[in-house]
Amino acid sequence: MAKQSVLIPVVVFAGIVVLLWFGFQLSDPHLLPSEKIDEPIPEFELPNLLYPRESVRSGDLVGEVALLNVWATWCPSCIAEHGELTRIFETTGLRIIGINYNDDPDAARAWLKRWGDPYALHVVDQAGTLAIDLGVYGAPETFVIDAAGVIRYRHVGVVTQKVYEETLGPMIQDLQDAS
Amino acid sequence: MKKHWVWPLLMMSLVWGSAFGAIEAQDFPSEAVKTRYYDLIAMLRCPQCLNTNLAGSDAMIAQNLRSTVLRLLVEGKSDDEVKQFMYERYGDFILYEPRWTPKTWLLWLGPLVLAVMGLGIWWSMGFSRRDTRQGLTDLDRKKVQQLLER
Numbered sequence: 352m353a354k355q356s357v358l359i360p361v362v363v364f365a366g367i368v369v370l371l372w373f374g375f376q377l378s379d380p381h382l383l384p385s386e387k388i389d390e391p392i393p394e395f396e397l398p399n400l401l402y403p404r405e406s407v408r409s410g411d412l413v414g415e416v417a418l419l420n421v422w423a424t425w426c427p428s429c430i431a432e433h434g435e436l437t438r439i440f441e442t443t444g445l446r447i448i449g450i451n452y453n454d455d456p457d458a459a460r461a462w463l464k465r466w467g468d469p470y471a472l473h474v475v476d477q478a479g480t481l482a483i484d485l486g487v488y489g490a491p492e493t494f495v496i497d498a499a500g501v502i503r504y505r506h507v508g509v510v511t512q513k514v515y516e517e518t519l520g521p522m523i524q525d526l527q528d529a530s
Numbered sequence: 531m532k533k534h535w536v537w538p539l540l541m542m543s544l545v546w547g548s549a550f551g552a553i554e555a556q557d558f559p560s561e562a563v564k565t566r567y568y569d570l571i572a573m574l575r576c577p578q579c580l581n582t583n584l585a586g587s588d589a590m591i592a593q594n595l596r597s598t599v600l601r602l603l604v605e606g607k608s609d610d611e612v613k614q615f616m617y618e619r620y621g622d623f624i625l626y627e628p629r630w631t632p633k634t635w636l637l638w639l640g641p642l643v644l645a646v647m648g649l650g651i652w653w654s655m656g657f658s659r660r661d662t663r664q665g666l667t668d669l670d671r672k673k674v675q676q677l678l679e680r
Contacts, residue, residue: 381580383620386619386620480598483595486619
C-alpha cells in the first residue's frame with residue numbers, strides 16, 4: 352500500500368508533463384486552421400480593380416496553379432510582403448491573384464502605382480464577402496490554389512522569402528508537376 | 531491639487547469609449563430579428579480575437595461578420611443556418627460551444643476525466659491513510675518498550 356501512494360504523485364506529475372508537452376507544442380493560438388483546404392474557390396462575381404466596369408468570376412481563377420493574396424492599403428504587413436511577392440513573380444512568373452479586401456479602390460490603385468504590381472488579376476472585395484467565404488480573418492492571407500481551382504494551402508501573415516522557399520515554393524512546384 | 535484625479539478619470543473615459551465603440555447603427559426589419567441578431571453576435575467568437583465575441587470586438591472582421599449575420603437573418607436564415615454558415619468558414623473556433631467531433635471530444639470529456647481521476651486519488655488516499663492508522667505491530671511495541679526502558 353505504501354508503494355502505491357508513492358506512485359500517485361509520480362503518475363500525476365507524468366500526466367502534467369504530457370499535457371504541457373503537447374500544450375506548448377500547439378502553434379500560435381492566433382493561427383486558425385483553415386476550413387477551406389481541399390475545397391474549390393467559392394463562387395463570386397466582383398469588380399476588377401484595374402478595370403472597374405469588368406467583373407471577375409470564380410471561373411477566371413481556374414486553369415493554372417496560383418497564389419491568391421488577400422491585401423489592403425490599411426495593412427502595413429502587406430507592404431512588407433509586397434517585395435517578396437514581386438520577387439516571386441519576377442523570378443518564377445507565377446500567377447498571383449490579388450484580392451483587395453475591405454478597401455478603397457482608388458487608394459488601392461494608387462498603392463499599386465507606388466509599390467508596383469506583380470498581380471496577374473485583381474479582385475475588389477470591398478464588403479469582404481469573398482474574404483468571408485474564404486474564411487479570411489485578417490490581412491495578409493495567401494492561398495495556394497491548384498490548376499483545378501481547389502484551395503490547397505493557406506498562409507496567414509506575411510509571405511517572407513523563408514515562407515516561400517520552405518513551404519509555398521515546394522508545394523507550388525509539386526502542384527505544377529502534377530498538372 | 532484637484533488636477534491629480536482629473537487625469538485618471540480622463541484616461542478611464544477613453545478606455546470606456548473604446549469598449550462601447552463596437553456597436554454600430556443597424557437597421558433591423560423587426561424586433562424579432564434584432565433580438566436574434568444580438569443573441570447570435572454574443573454567441574459567436576471574433577476569429578481575430580482570442581476571447582471576444584463578435585458583439586464586443588472592433589476588429590474589421592468582426593464588423594464584417596456582424597453585418598453578415600444581419601444579412602443572413604434578413605434573408606430569412608434560421609439561427610442554426612447562420613451558425614452553420616460561420617462554422618463552414620471559420621471552424622470550431624467561432625463557436626463558443628464547440629461541436630461534438632473527433633477533434634473536440636477530448637475538450638468535452640477532459641473535465642470529466644480529470645474529475646474521475648481526482649475522485650480516484652482522493653479515494654485511494656483515504657485507504658492509505660486508514661492503513662497507517664492500523665496501530666502498532668508487536669515488533670513496534672517491543673521497540674517502544676526498549677526505548678522507554680533505556
